[in-house]
Amino acid sequence: MFAAERRQLILEMVRANGAVSLRELARVVQTSEVTVRRDVRALEAEGLLDRRHGGAVLPGGFTRETGFPQKSHMATAEKTAIADLAAGLVEEGEAIVVGAGTTTQELARRLARVPGLTVVTNSLLVAQALAHANRVEVVMTGGTLRGSNYALVGSGAEQSLQGLRVSRAFLSGSGLTAERGLSTSNMLSASVDRALVQAAAEVVVLADHTKLGTDTMFQTVPTDVMTRLVTDKPPPQDDRAGTELQALADQGVQITVAGMTPAGAAEAPGPVQGSGGRGSGGEKGQGRRDVPMPGQRRNIPPGGGGSQPSQLRSAPALPEQSPVGNRVADLAPRRR
Template identity: 45%
Template sequence: MLIAERRRRLLEQVRQRGYASFRELADTLGISESTVRRDLRLMVAEGLLEATRGGVGPMPGDSRPVPDSGAFRPADGVRGSIWAGASPAEDDAVAARYASGPADDPVDAERQAIAAHAATLVKPGSAILLGPGRTTYALARRLMTISSLTVVTNSVLVTQALLGAPQIDVVMVGGTLRRSIGALVGPVTEQTLQGFRGDQVFLSGDGVTVDRGLTTPNVFAAATDQALMAAGRQVVVLADHTKLGHDTMCQTVPTSRIDVLVTDAGADPEVRRLLAAAGVDVQAVSER
């Protein structure tokens, strides 16, 4: 079964049932439960379905018809939007959900504390680069009071956050839009970033280890993050405690290039010690 058809049928089953467990969907479609979980995780992240305990359900008030398989497209690369017929308003809604996280986000308080501390590292009159991510988005929202700042970013969400700050010059680099991370990536982005040099670059990812530094599972995001890293004199990684000690597929910033790691007080003390021993300035902050 093609990916597009499989996801169309998954969405159809959930909307017909109102609720479905992973096992029920796997049995109905004749596929593995792990495949169901992977597909549904992406569909929840993209706002097509709502996560529930032990399964999924339709989004509240969602009356959109299930498109035929032609309206779905498999992710081009590692991840991507599968709602090809989405309106701009729907795209904005997906972006908002990505930026803020779910209402019961267990690390939102830590993320906000990390962002608040990171904002204190930014000096008025400087030029910085911000990569995509929920924590960098939270940081962008805390830069509104800093004067004479230049921000270079590939993140649509960071750009949106700074629209109301006329004292901040925002440079958004071009590229290919990947809705799954709310950012522009690809060769155009990487080539454009080669012409920039900033005082600091702030990056987040999915894992930080002593052996590999900052990593992400998204190959497209990894290449662009590497270009962002190369454009910054000081590299600041923002990562909550759930990411320390966690390793994913693609390395973006080796440990030797991480100047500052801002994390929360719940981060593994041993991982923090080893990173500090490797030359990283580890700054752990408490919730505010």
Template identity: 40%
Template sequence: MEERRERKMRRLERHRFIVDYLTTNKSADVSFLSEKLNVSEVTVRKDLRQLELDGLLQRSHGGAVLNERLFAEPSFMEKEDRLTGEKTAIAAEAAGLIEDGMTVALSSGTTVGRLARMIKDRTSLTVVTNAMNVASELTGAAGVQVYLTGGYIRPHTFALVGETAENALEGVYTDYIFFGTNGLSFEHGLTTPSMEEARVVRKLIDHAKHVVLLVDHSKFNHTAFYRIAAVDRVHTVITDREAPAEEVARLEAGGIRVIVV
């Protein structure tokens, strides 16, 4: 069992190196990767085949190139108009977890934005966020104190990112974090097209007692460019009834509470 786990970890480390290298250099050949990873070319080809199946790259003659679709991201308004019923139901369930007097973190995203609208009536609530849309929703709510990080704005998500945003979260701790993701994959974790946004959300996760993922069915078995965190960092997943039953079962088998709405 231990030996199998070690082999899996080595494989994951090779996969991360390959994807990180392609992100910077766009392409790589098998012989180069074999030398860098200190494994045979046969092993490299197996890794590339698996990463291609995962949608992370495209194999080429003698090597591989990065799958540019990993960086594709709809605009905020395009996402706002998708799966509105599912997102509203997920947000409503999440709102039921937020009580007066709590300190909670809310990341960016259209489902989290809906959640913000539903908690304006809370009292003595502190909300930590890097999302302009969340802060805007809660501005003027008498019982809600908003702590908004600095940073520069990502137009696709209205998220504040960068070193300023990350530094603003030093020493800031919350009872809960509620966040979304562009992709949920057991192999590659929770992913987003933006490395900068992933880093901020990861810090929010690391500083929260309870981690809640709000994810509609369209995000399952998808992988974006950069990993926010491993799936096992999540305590509770709230999703909709169209979520793949097999994936829901895997989450539950891993000790994660799954709420289907």
């Protein structure tokens, strides 16, 4: 297949689906991911699409919603790491709400092991993941089924959440910026997510780094309402994601970053100390090590002393069920 034919096919796939992973593009056009990445870069230079880490999306800041089949194959390793870490925030006997999404579905699979848990959700996928958990009670909202993401939406879903109060809400979305917070591309889904937020004392956003800096049409969780963001470590070349994380931290959001530790990788020096943030109480403190984000520097005094870095400090550490092999960093606001 000639380059022009490949690029035309790539463009057609992105236009049809809104977002496509490099792996899927390479499979369809029957070439390597390296070649596809070069084609995507050329199409981006022509303004025909936008690159994202691991894939390509429609051009423009306000992207359309991606269908569930495409979402389920994008950033799968990152979503798994995020779900592993977020599950460590949930304690026995808690009552929580969990929104719709592929990342929250991964979280639900891990919550099946938490005894005495009550989960309120509008997601059929979340409910299905917990259906056989004997010690977990699942409460479904009412509403109209939205087949593209297997979620219940509409006035029935919103009314069923009135008067509800739980400890935490776990939500995902299509985009996340420091300016607008979490957003999604569908008005009905956004409205239900806002109702879920109103029911919770704390709001935990689950978003992989590909969503950082992406803005979509309907705001669901304003930045000043977010308690914590659980995300993965962006690649070093992704300056936008690193900048967005620091901006969120500067606005008081506790940011917990999970990343798989490469074999033989050196750990960051020194355990970090706890720092306050919105809704920071409740987790048990444990020794953790900080990981610098892209574009950030450690402030180490002359002589290489062992003082703590001023830009990155850990929020209260997570419980012991956090997965072995993940490195965790909590990003705190810069000292001014």
